[in-house]
Amino acid sequence: MWHAIASYEHTLGKGGTRLALVAEDQKLYDTAQLIEAGALGERGPRLAQDLGGALQNWETNAALLEQMARALPPLLASGRVAPLAAQSYRLCVPYTPGRIFGAASNFYEHAREMGTELAPRTESTPFCFMKAETSVTATETDVVMPANTEKLDWEVELGVIVGKTCRNVSVEQAYEVIAGYTVFNDVTARDLNRRSDYPFKHDWFRGKSHDTFGPMGPWVVPRSCIEAPQSLRLKLSVNGEMMQNDTADAMIFNIAEQIAYLSSMLTLKPGDLLATGTPAGVGMGRDTYLKPGDEMIASIEKIGSIRNRVVAA
Known part of the structure; x- marks a missing residue:
């Protein structure tokens, strides 16, 4: 299920830029919702809120994203998470490079x-x-x-x-x-x-x-x-x-x-x-x-x- 990490914003412009896990079928899953559903455990470690921040400690954050990806299939099967509706978001620049x-x-x-x-x-x-x-x-x-x-x-x-x-x-x-x-x-x-x-x-x-x-x-x-x-x-x-x-x-x-x-x-x-x-x-x-x-x-x-x-x- 693990494919990529994306930055997106809601089409209505509410809530600012957010992170999403991208599955192999290219459907997006909001990382905050995944964490709320228990993808990192009840008191799991904190994931960076944006990709630029995640890159500053990439080894740790990449491991967290992989953990979330492994948790995605059972969470989907239980109905605790769902992909973002295609019309509900627009993709942003993944992050702004330093150089x-x-x-x-x-x-x-x-x-x-x-x-x-x-x-x-x-x-x-x-x-x-x-x-x-x-x-x-x-x-x-x-x-x-x-x-x-x-x-x-x-x-x-x-x-x-x-x-x-x-x-x-x-x-x-x-x-x-x-x-x-x-x-x-x-x-x-x-x-x-x-x-x-x-x-x-x-x-x-x-x-x-x-x-x-x-x-x-x-x-x-x-x-x-x-x-x-x-x-x-x-x-x-x-x-x-x-x-x-x-x-x-x-x-x-x-x-x-x-x-x-x-x-x-x-x-x-x-x-x-x-x-x-x-x-x-x-x-x-x-x-x-x-x-x-x-x-x-x-x-x-x-x-x-x-x-x-x-x-x-």
Whole structure:
């Protein structure tokens, strides 16, 4: 029954953001109601009230969520709990990352379509950039297209969430610091990535960090629920037409190598998000860009899908 943890709010806007356990059938169960029904025992330990808080002590909170998941079938059978009605809630951003680290040109075919000349893998390391955490937005929300861009693009990526404070993590130990996974869409204004008014020709922060340029969700799937994340299939469609379709196996630098590289430079913290790179099929490679009214659906196998519509600023 255990699949993911989601953040949601009631459609009437009452009660603020709440946590829900997501079952394998993608039905949501409010964690507060599960606790009230006895999922953690009569005087069970206290679960963090939001996912950002839960990530700060993820090992403990993940164990509590697993305990709740095991308790769910008998509670359902007894009628003590019920799933949320689909019309009664809207999904929120699972949590706001402390920092977002992006991996650039991390799929060979994507690098080729962008005209990027790569050094041999044995002579290089991951190329990382940062994206503002205020760019994140939930599924079923609008991506706002700035008035000064004509080349708005999509990039489906596997989001990897850090669950432990760590430094100098080895490749072999990297998975031990992962809390879970989510879908991330690294929306990018390609023409804003370039500058002519400074001697510095690239400005990825300007091209990638606008508000709403980071659709994320629909929830977080814990590490324990996905045995082989490197084999997950990533897809993105625009207005029903498939644009991107590849697996994470096609990454140049894999998940563990990215964690090892970043942690060799700085301390990773719970809630940090790694956007691990996008496969081929982006708009720039096709000379086709997003316009107001377009609908993007970004999906990752065993996680879920997020849907976002483009609107003019």
